[in-house]
Amino acid sequence: MAKMFDSGISGLNELLRDLKQLGPDANKELRSASKTIAESYMVPAWKNAALFGAGPWGEAIADSVRAGSDRLPKVMIGKSRKELRGGASSTMVRYPSDSGQTRNSFAPFEKTDWINRVRSYQKPALEEWGRAVDRVIMKWNVL
Amino acid sequence: MECAVMAISGGKTLTVYLAADLKKFNSGMTQAQGGLKGFANSMTSMLGPAAIGAGLALGALATKMAVDGVKAAMANEESLVKLTNTLENLGLAHNTQQIEDYIYQLERSLGVADTELRPAYQKLVVATGNVGKANDALALALDVSAASGKSLEQVTEALSKAFSGQIAGLSRLNLGIDAATIRSGDMDLILQRLAETTSGAAAASADTLTGRMKVLQTAVDNLGEAFGQGLVNSMKKGTEGTDELVKNMAELEDGLTTAGERAGTAGFSIADFGVKAFNAYLKFADFMKTMQDSGTPIQRLTANLFPGGLAAKILGQNLSDAASSAYDLSAAAGATAARMQGLADSIMATTAATAAFNDETGEGPVYKNSGVNPYAEYLRLQRIGVLTLPQLTEKVEVQAQATGSAAKAVEGLTKKEQKLIDKYDELSESIQGNRNSLSFYVQELENATAAIDDFTLGMQENLLAGVDLGKAYTTAKDEGGNIAEGTVAGFQAMIDKADWMGNVLMALKGQGVDPSLISYLASQGAEVAGGLGEAMLGDKGLLSTLNEKWVGVQETTKTLAEGLVPEFLIAGQDSALEYIDSISETMANQVTKLAKIGKKIAKPIGQSFKAELLADVAEAVRAVEATGTAARAEAVARAEAQQSAITNQAVAQALRNVILDGDRRLGNVNKPLVA
Numbered sequence: 001m002a003k004m005f006d007s008g009i010s011g012l013n014e015l016l017r018d019l020k021q022l023g024p025d026a027n028k029e030l031r032s033a034s035k036t037i038a039e040s041y042m043v044p045a046w047k048n049a050a051l052f053g054a055g056p057w058g059e060a061i062a063d064s065v066r067a068g069s070d071r072l073p074k075v076m077i078g079k080s081r082k083e084l085r086g087g088a089s090s091t092m093v094r095y096p097s098d099s100g101q102t103r104n105s106f107a108p109f110e111k112t113d114w115i116n117r118v119r120s121y122q123k124p125a126l127e128e129w130g131r132a133v134d135r136v137i138m139k140w141n142v143l
Numbered sequence: 144m145e146c147a148v149m150a151i152s153g154g155k156t157l158t159v160y161l162a163a164d165l166k167k168f169n170s171g172m173t174q175a176q177g178g179l180k181g182f183a184n185s186m187t188s189m190l191g192p193a194a195i196g197a198g199l200a201l202g203a204l205a206t207k208m209a210v211d212g213v214k215a216a217m218a219n220e221e222s223l224v225k226l227t228n229t230l231e232n233l234g235l236a237h238n239t240q241q242i243e244d245y246i247y248q249l250e251r252s253l254g255v256a257d258t259e260l261r262p263a264y265q266k267l268v269v270a271t272g273n274v275g276k277a278n279d280a281l282a283l284a285l286d287v288s289a290a291s292g293k294s295l296e297q298v299t300e301a302l303s304k305a306f307s308g309q310i311a312g313l314s315r316l317n318l319g320i321d322a323a324t325i326r327s328g329d330m331d332l333i334l335q336r337l338a339e340t341t342s343g344a345a346a347a348s349a350d351t352l353t354g355r356m357k358v359l360q361t362a363v364d365n366l367g368e369a370f371g372q373g374l375v376n377s378m379k380k381g382t383e384g385t386d387e388l389v390k391n392m393a394e395l396e397d398g399l400t401t402a403g404e405r406a407g408t409a410g411f412s413i414a415d416f417g418v419k420a421f422n423a424y425l426k427f428a429d430f431m432k433t434m435q436d437s438g439t440p441i442q443r444l445t446a447n448l449f450p451g452g453l454a455a456k457i458l459g460q461n462l463s464d465a466a467s468s469a470y471d472l473s474a475a476a477g478a479t480a481a482r483m484q485g486l487a488d489s490i491m492a493t494t495a496a497t498a499a500f501n502d503e504t505g506e507g508p509v510y511k512n513s514g515v516n517p518y519a520e521y522l523r524l525q526r527i528g529v530l531t532l533p534q535l536t537e538k539v540e541v542q543a544q545a546t547g548s549a550a551k552a553v554e555g556l557t558k559k560e561q562k563l564i565d566k567y568d569e570l571s572e573s574i575q576g577n578r579n580s581l582s583f584y585v586q587e588l589e590n591a592t593a594a595i596d597d598f599t600l601g602m603q604e605n606l607l608a609g610v611d612l613g614k615a616y617t618t619a620k621d622e623g624g625n626i627a628e629g630t631v632a633g634f635q636a637m638i639d640k641a642d643w644m645g646n647v648l649m650a651l652k653g654q655g656v657d658p659s660l661i662s663y664l665a666s667q668g669a670e671v672a673g674g675l676g677e678a679m680l681g682d683k684g685l686l687s688t689l690n691e692k693w694v695g696v697q698e699t700t701k702t703l704a705e706g707l708v709p710e711f712l713i714a715g716q717d718s719a720l721e722y723i724d725s726i727s728e729t730m731a732n733q734v735t736k737l738a739k740i741g742k743k744i745a746k747p748i749g750q751s752f753k754a755e756l757l758a759d760v761a762e763a764v765r766a767v768e769a770t771g772t773a774a775r776a777e778a779v780a781r782a783e784a785q786q787s788a789i790t791n792q793a794v795a796q797a798l799r800n801v802i803l804d805g806d807r808r809l810g811n812v813n814k815p816l817v818a
Contacts, residue, residue: 005159008164010162010164122161
């Protein structure tokens with residue numbers, strides 16, 4: 001599974017490790033909050049970018065964007081189900097639609113760089129996530 | 144077109160995370176993308192609250208949250224229990240939920256804590272005996288408090304007393320009600336006037352910025368309270384599943400229970416048990432103070448959950464110490480505030496400089512807040528021929544330099560912000576300590592003022608005891624002649640006699656006569672007080688002899704009463720002292736064990752321990768009561784009877800009788816003589 005990270009935060013690993021000590025209920029709550037943030041900020045941005053920036057395959061890619069469950073907000077793009085008429089899945093067209101690299105395909109992919117243009121949600125989403133972490137710490141921290 | 148993609152193979156689901164740790168993030172980046180590092184660092188400051196919260200997750204914040212939260216939860220529970228108990232005693236238990244809802248609504252709308260509202264309500268419902276009236280009175284008290292600047296406690300105290308007929312407190316609040324209305328004692332009229340002058344003040348006050356902040360603060364406090372409640376609940380379950388803790392606690396319990404039982408069977412009076420227990424408590428307080436000042440965080444937390452040490456320290460301070468301490472705290476607060484101002488100015492300057500820097504560097508206007516990585520964009524522009532390679536190199540260098548400087552600036556800003564937060568915490572603690580000390584002494588001062596008022600009222604009533612207009616009229620009528628002249632003359636004679644008695648008592652006071660003797664003489668009426676007092680003034684030998692004997696007889700009877708205590712009882716006391724001391728020793732020996740317990744479960748056990756200790760002490764007291772013999776009780780009763788025969792209680796009772804008698808003759812039941 002390919003992974004991408006929007007931004008880097010110094011000490012994030014330590015933070016996540018400390019949060020583990022708050023117990024399963026606290027982490028469950030953080031997962032829930034993170035998923036909500038992803039659905040509110042990330043999913044619309046990625047759907048929009050795919051729809052208007054990924055060329056003819058934008059709709060299929062946009063349909064495959066969904067929020068994942070994790071302590072950090074995340075979205076997953078692409079499904080392996082073959083849904084296009086030629087038998088391709090959204091995962092197959094996601095990379096070529098961005099890079100323009102067609103490999104052995106004769107389909108007319110063009111470089112659009114649509115994936116690099118989806119970042120406007122970062123600041124509000126990170127702030128919201130920061131508040132969610134504070135809230136969880138305040139609620140569940142016992143020592 | 145879709146049919147043409149069949150030849151593409153593979154493909155993976157792309158997962159995009161909102162953030163990653165900087166190390167992981169950097170590892171996947173090329174040198175040209177290093178500019179993102181600056182952006183990432185700015186995210187660190189953006190995540191400040193969360194990072195700070197997490198950083199403190201195992202440190203100061205947790206301890207503070209636990210201590211504050213538990214204290215708040217305990218205060219909340221205590222106030223709730225008291226109010227519920229009062230309502231049950233008044234036969235109004237069925238209204239408890241309704242009252243709680245009302246208090247909740249007031250708390251949320253006006254920002255007044257429920258721990259303040261419940262005691263206020265309790266006083267008012269006791270005074271009125273009616274839920275509806277108490278509701279109205281509480282709303283009025285809140286308005287009056289907001290309008291006058293007096294505390295809710297002061298206002299409700301005065302109002303509740305006024306409902307019982309004591310208007311003096313209400314008049315002292317200076318609420319703008321004319322003296323005639325207050326003197327009338329007509330509560331309906333007084334409440335009406337108060338409502339006219341203060342109606343809506345509480346709501347208006349809550350609607351200001353300060354008021355909204357107060358409402359917000361109350362909401363935050365409630366969060367802490369809820370946290371504390373959760374902590375207390377978790378502590379109640381804290382022993383589940385931790386064998387070692389249970390074992391250690393059981394050992395503590397055994398030691399305490401044994402000591403309590405042995406003390407109980409040895410036999411000693413409850414009063415003396417209190418004295419010995421207090422001695423043990425003082426040692427315990429010292430022990431706790433030591434823990435508070437040093438040791439591991441869990442030891443400090445445990446100690447802080449026992450407020451006894453701190454309370455003892457506060458009780459031990461005198462007024463001048465408090466004033467000095469308050470002065471020092473104010474000075475420290477002022478210095479801290481100045482430093483905070485400097486930091487704030489510095490942060491403002493740094494922020495402005497950073498903003499200006501951003502405006503002047505890179506392709507700011509184009510890419511700022513766009514989410515586009517400028518380095519990637521430069522590369523793209525170079526690839527499509529918009530930028531030449533030298534231009535690309537130059538732009539990358541400029542951008543790298545800009546982001547590097549910005550990163551440093553942001554890092555500096557974050558450090559300063561942290562300093563500001565630390566200073567704010569320091570200042571808050573100082574102010575809170577200052578406030579607590581001052582409120583304690585204000586309360587003491589109020590108590591002293593109330594005592595002086597009571598004494599003055601009692602003395603005035605004694606002086607007025609012989610002034611009876613009705614009697615003057617009856618006498619004049621019985622003697623025939625002009626009733627009007629006779630009544631005035633008789634009344635004047637009574638006033639003169641009261642003046643005479645007052646002057647004699649004042650003269651006695653000037654001669655250094657014991658105040659308790661003056662009070663006693665006053666209670667005997669004008670004939671005795673005036674006559675005997677004048678004789679004493681005329682004969683200095685008599686004055687000094689009587690005064691000496693009055694003081695001496697109280698001391699003697701006290702010694703006599705103490706002498707009546709049987710030997711075995713004293714032996715029992717000594718034995719009890721030994722065992723109670725052993726309790727404190729046991730506790731002192733458990734310091735290491737307490738720390739061990741704390742480390743094992745990573746939760747404060749203070750509350751549970753305290754509950755166990757109190758339960759054991761209560762058990763010991765009950766054991767004493769159960770094992771006390773009839774003979775001992777009789778001896779103690781005899782001793783107390785001897786002692787109390789001519790003590791201040793007797794004088795106070797006599798004074799009370801004089802007051803009641805005066806009221807009865809004046810026909811003014813429950814009506815104050817002094818407005």
